[in-house]
Amino acid sequence: xxxxxxxxxxxxxxxxxxxxxxxxxxxxxxxxxxxxxxxxxxxxxxxxxxxxxxxxxxxxxxxxxxxxxxxxxxxxxxxxxxxxxxxxxxxxxxxxxxxxxxxxxxxxxxxxxxxxxxxxxxxxxxxxxxxxxxxxxxxxxxxxxxxxxxxxxxxxxxxxxxxxxxxxxxxxxxxxxxxxxxxxxxxxxxxxxxxxxxxxxxxxxxxxxxxxxxx
Amino acid sequence: xxxxxxxxxxxxxxxxxxxxxxxxxxxxxxxxxxxxxxxxxxxxxxxxxxxxxxxxxxxxxxxxxxxxxxxxxxxxxxxxxxxxxxxxxxxxxxxxxxxxxxxxxxxxxxxxxxxxxxxxxxxxxxxxxxxxxxxxxxxxxxxxxxxxxxxxxxxxxxxxxxxxxxxxxxxxxxxxxxxxxxxxxxxxxxxxxxxxxxxxxxxxxxxx
Numbered sequence: 001x002x003x004x005x006x007x008x009x010x011x012x013x014x015x016x017x018x019x020x021x022x023x024x025x026x027x028x029x030x031x032x033x034x035x036x037x038x039x040x041x042x043x044x045x046x047x048x049x050x051x052x053x054x055x056x057x058x059x060x061x062x063x064x065x066x067x068x069x070x071x072x073x074x075x076x077x078x079x080x081x082x083x084x085x086x087x088x089x090x091x092x093x094x095x096x097x098x099x100x101x102x103x104x105x106x107x108x109x110x111x112x113x114x115x116x117x118x119x120x121x122x123x124x125x126x127x128x129x130x131x132x133x134x135x136x137x138x139x140x141x142x143x144x145x146x147x148x149x150x151x152x153x154x155x156x157x158x159x160x161x162x163x164x165x166x167x168x169x170x171x172x173x174x175x176x177x178x179x180x181x182x183x184x185x186x187x188x189x190x191x192x193x194x195x196x197x198x199x200x201x202x203x204x205x206x207x208x209x210x211x212x213x214x215x
Numbered sequence: 216x217x218x219x220x221x222x223x224x225x226x227x228x229x230x231x232x233x234x235x236x237x238x239x240x241x242x243x244x245x246x247x248x249x250x251x252x253x254x255x256x257x258x259x260x261x262x263x264x265x266x267x268x269x270x271x272x273x274x275x276x277x278x279x280x281x282x283x284x285x286x287x288x289x290x291x292x293x294x295x296x297x298x299x300x301x302x303x304x305x306x307x308x309x310x311x312x313x314x315x316x317x318x319x320x321x322x323x324x325x326x327x328x329x330x331x332x333x334x335x336x337x338x339x340x341x342x343x344x345x346x347x348x349x350x351x352x353x354x355x356x357x358x359x360x361x362x363x364x365x366x367x368x369x370x371x372x373x374x375x376x377x378x379x380x381x382x383x384x385x386x387x388x389x390x391x392x393x394x395x396x397x398x399x400x401x402x403x404x405x406x407x408x409x410x411x412x413x414x415x416x417x418x419x420x421x422x423x
Contacts, residue, residue, distance in 0.1 A: 058267075059267065059270055060263065060267055060268075060270070060276050060277060060281070064313065065316055066287070067289075067290055067291050067318065067330065068313075068316035068318050068332070069290060069292075069317065069332070070316065070317075071315055071316070072317060072388075
């Protein structure tokens with residue numbers, strides 16, 4: 001007569017028995033994990049026990065080796081410098097892409113970004129090579145009176161210096177301010193405040209409209 | 216098969232719930248126990264078992280019984296040291312220098328009271344191995360041979376090999392002396408006395 005028939009609580013097949021064993025193991029594991037999760041003190045005690053039992057089997061040599069960097073390497077004394085990080089010595093073709101900034105450059109800060117506005121096409125001023133006006137008499141020493149009203153007087157001390165004559169061909173045009181695709185923080189703030197004000201005004205209006213009905 | 220799966224699920228739920236119920240009221244009891252465990256000296260030292268000591272002596276790591284070692288949590292860097300002689304009774308002091316692991320250990324009465332990474336002799340001027348003794352002490356020594364300050368010198372041989380404060384850094388070597396970090400050197404200088412034993416073991420480089 002099979003045993004399983006006598007004890008009704010026991011499972012019939014070995015697979016089921018294996019299942020119960022697995023369930024027990026899972027349950028115990030769950031119990032430990034739940035227990036350690038619920039009380040950190042218990043977890044600490046368990047940890048300590050585990051590490052103590054590990055220390056028990058550790059040899060003295062292994063304990064000493066744990067705090068050591070190991071043997072001095074063969075070529076350590078021949079090297080004058082400690083091995084540096086690879087990132088600082090990245091080698092790239094300059095035409096393919098810019099190399100990573102060195103440590104000093106990174107400390108100095110990011111390089112200035114190129115201006116967004118295109119350079120003005122036409123020069124604002126044109127220097128005239130040959131002066132259309134008669135030659136300015138050079139006065140040495142004393143510093144003579146200005147001959148032309150729009151030309152500053154030559155230097156008194158040096159003498160013999162003729163300033164370049166510049167005639168303006170057109171009025172200087174200020175370049176247009178570049179429009180960035182992303183609004184700036186102040187723009188955002190202004191927009192949000194504006195929406196808030198609109199909402200407040202709407203609510204007020206609605207409340208004011210409702211009041212007569214309520215009263 | 217189906218019964219097994221049901222049993223598995225039920226058992227895990229029951230055991231998990233039981234564990235939850237058991238540990239739910241636990242923290243109160245644990246909290247009272249947890250307070251006295253926070254003594255700092257408890258984790259600072261690893262006491263060796265008899266089996267560990269026997270193994271260490273048999274393998275040649277130690278030549279005499281040692282009761283405890285400092286619990287150094289992380290690997291030491293060059294210039295690091297650990298010193299803890301709290302509650303260590305007086306006793307014979309001896310120093311163990313391992314050239315293979317670049318470590319020095321200072322023992323007093325069988326307990327390790329200090330450990331540090333050292334620099335030692337280069338290939339052309341190697342540190343002598345073996346059982347040495349402290350022959351002389353000089354707090355502010357200046358080497359006439361190398362024209363260099365060598366504070367906290369503990370002289371080991373008659374031709375000048377010593378333990379002294381030094382810049383302990385990666386890739387450095389000495390002319391045969393054993394260099395230790397200056398703060399460690401001062402503590403060692405105060406702890407050691409004339410005649411104390413210095414055991415230099417290990418070959419700086421394996422031959423094979």
